Amino acid sequence: MQTARTEFSQALKAVAQERGLDANVIIDTIKQAIIAAYRRDAKENGVDVDAFDYEAVIDPVNGETRVFAWDLPAEDATDEDRAKAKKGKKDVTPPGFGRIAAQTAKQVIHQKIREAEKGAIMEEFEEKVGLLVSGLILRFDGPNVRIDLGRTEAVMLTEDRIPNERLSLNQRLTFLIKSITDTPRGREILLSRADPDFVKKLFEREVPEVNSKSVEIKAIAREAGVRTKIAVHSSQSGVDPVGSCVGQKGVRVQAVTTEIGGERVDVIAWSDDTSELIKSSLSPADNLTVTLDTATKIAKVSAPEDQLSMAIGKDGQNVRLTAKLTGYRIEVEGTGEYSPVEDPIEIVPEVKPVKINKTKAKKEAKKAKAIGAKKSEEVKSEEIVSSIEVEATPDFPTLTEENATPKSETEPVVEEFVSTENKDEPTDAEAVAGKEVSEDLKSE
16 A cells, blocks of 8 residues: 555656646546546446536545535525535445546546646746747748747737748747737737837847846837837936947847848937927938927928938838827928038048958069060160161262352252252263263273
């Protein structure tokens, strides 16, 4: 008996620790399973089980089970009548439930344990509503998406999805636990990626100043998948709320943008002056004039003609988000004028140093040397050609004292040379030489 008692107690304790359940819950589940098994077995034996009420008693030490039955009182019976009827209960425990009864009890026990385990999980997630959780895309259930959270499953409805985001199976993403609701399938965990609080929780995760409450997100407006505006404020001196959220070189806001599929996020400084807040929210438009009507919650914004389209935004997106952020209806109109033109600032392009490795430097040196050698060869060839042209120039005839003296002071010497170029008419010197030759022939 001692061994049986020890085995039952150890098994009960092991199940309670493994499933994270209370031992009393397991005992109650076993009682319900035993009553269900007995009613089924008794009904097969021809007993009218609907005319009786039953109770199962389990000894938590040795595990001994007894089933008691008593007449079922009328529906309009008082509590005293019910207690009196229960006093007349009798032991109806059969010699043994049999194989079918034991199998039925086993199935009911498993089902009740699963329900109790799911209830414990739901109680755990109820404390996490509004927080971020990581999950795996399990399957697509029509327009909805089933998410595997590890210990249980959750669902993301169509309206909680980012419209232009494409999901794939086994893709791991971050979700916001939106709520836990009752459905025909039981209690379901609802997740969201389109809720404005999702972006807020992402900033709390990425920005330590927001998580420590030194920077506070005062307001947020979002059109999922397109654009988000958040207004931040810091009550601590020396803390830049916008710079803290943007991060060095935009690394913090870029991490949030990447998580939400490239959605644009505008971070603006919060102001208690609604006019200044509207001007900041309508950026990058400048030179705006805001007139508020606090009674009707209407803000009239006057913008220069060249800033009108930027103030309104694509399809009125900038105005819609500003209205959500401030709670005012925004009416934008043009002034008919243009913004003053500022003096243009000359921007000197930055010259970046070019990095040349040793191999590239050698190639450049060889190339320059080859170009220099080519140029020297061209210079030498030009000198040779010019010298040849000088040698090929014909000599002019030798000048004598007679023809060297010009006939007149005004007549240039060049004319004498030009006149000698006509070889058909002999010159005076040639005529004298010819006469001398003829006289020598005659004397011979």
